[in-house]
Amino acid sequence: MxxxxxxxxxxxxxxxxxxxxxxxxxxxxxxxxxxxxxxxxxxxxxxxxxxxxxxxxxxxxxxxxxxxxxxxxxxxxxxxxxxxxxxxxxxxxxxxxxxxxxxxxxxxxxxxxxxxxxxxxxxxxxxxxxxxxxxxxxxxxxxxxxxxxxxxxxxxxxxxxxxxxxxxxxxxxRRVPCAVREVPVKRTLSRLRASDVWRANTAVVTRAEPVDVWRQGCWRFALFTGHRNGRVVDVVFGVPLEGRHPAVRAVITAPDTGAVLSVLGGPADTGRRGGAGGSGVKVSLPSDGWQVGGTRKQGRGTAADSQVPTST
Known part of the structure; x- marks a missing residue:
């Protein structure tokens, strides 16, 4: 024994x-x-x-x-x-x-x-x-x-x-709330690039990698540089951190003022102009700017209350 x-x-x-x-x-x-x-x-x-x-x-x-x-x-x-x-x-x-x-x-x-x-x-x-x-x-x-x-x-x-x-x-x-759940940035970017909004608007984006990524509650936002109607723009994509097939949302903003120029809900350059209401999702851009490619950019604060619309 x-x-x-x-x-x-x-x-x-x-x-x-x-x-x-x-x-x-x-x-x-x-x-x-x-x-x-x-x-x-x-x-x-x-x-x-x-x-x-x-x-x-x-x-x-x-x-x-x-x-x-x-x-x-x-x-x-x-x-x-x-x-x-x-x-x-x-x-x-x-x-x-x-x-x-x-x-x-x-x-x-x-x-x-x-x-x-x-x-x-x-x-x-x-x-x-x-x-x-x-x-x-x-x-x-x-x-x-x-x-x-x-x-x-x-x-x-x-x-x-x-x-x-x-x-x-x-x-x-006890499921961990999505607001505090750890989600790798790599997974978020993969979900973004698999979305219809990304594929329909790749012509606007001029850089393959985001210049800034940040999180707000159950959303992660990715900022890309872009070019639209002959001017340099910022393209902000909002990616939900939960859900099997969540709707990715996005807006085009002016780099100098942070004002929302257009909604990305379809092919590039055909978005609706003006404010982006109706979704209730905030794009929080720090009012004192942040580091982008080693250069400190200013004047982002006006986009702090921009609404990110649902993609179509």
């Missing part, structure tokens, strides 16, 4: 390490997570993905490597989790409000005894596998009811020590 318990640790360790690695490599926090905050500032951003990569390599070795390589991976896993216990204990003393970072952005709960106990448990599990001739794949392929029972009990224990499960449940039941 003791061998069954020891063997069952291999797939448990492999799964935990792979989940931790995936979460860390997917994390985009510029300041790092968990124990990374204990490092000098210049190292924090790279510490999390480096740790995630190391965990992935160890997990793959536990899954399929036997012999000396497999033995080294098990010792490395034990050292990793032992170091985690020490780092989390230090983190709890020096930055008690910080999450453990064990599973990237999911590990936001301040470090407590559960996270430390989980690392200690997994470290002991890794030590227990040293000297076994099999691999995680071998254990799974030849699993007995005894293996299944041990893994089930251990999964319940690890779950009880994992505050991340509470965070997962919270996120599943």
């Amino acid at each position: 003791l061998d069954v318990v020891r063997e069952s640790q291999l797939p448990v360790l492999a799964v935990m390490l792979l989940l931790g690695a995936a979460a860390k490599l997917a994390d985009r926090s510029p300041r790092g997570q968990g124990p990374a905050v204990l490092l000098p500032v210049r190292w924090r951003r790279v510490a999390t993905p480096v740790q995630g990569t190391a965990e992935a390599v160890i997990a793959l070795a536990l899954i399929g490597a036997a012999g000396a390589v497999g033995g080294a991976a098990r010792i490395a896993a034990a050292v990793l989790f032992a170091g985690g216990v020490a780092a989390l204990a230090a983190l709890r003393r020096t930055a008690p409000e910080t999450g453990c970072g064990c599973f990237g952005g999911l590990s936001t709960t301040p470090v407590d005894w559960r996270s430390i106990a989980r690392s200690a448990l997994l470290g002991a599990a890794a030590l227990a596998t040293v000297g076994l001739p099999t691999t995680a794949v071998g254990v799974v392929s030849g699993a007995t009811p005894g293996h299944a029972a041990v893994i089930a009990v251990e999964a319940l224990l690890i779950g009880a020590l994992s505050p991340e499960l509470v965070e997962l449940a919270r996120r599943a039941t």
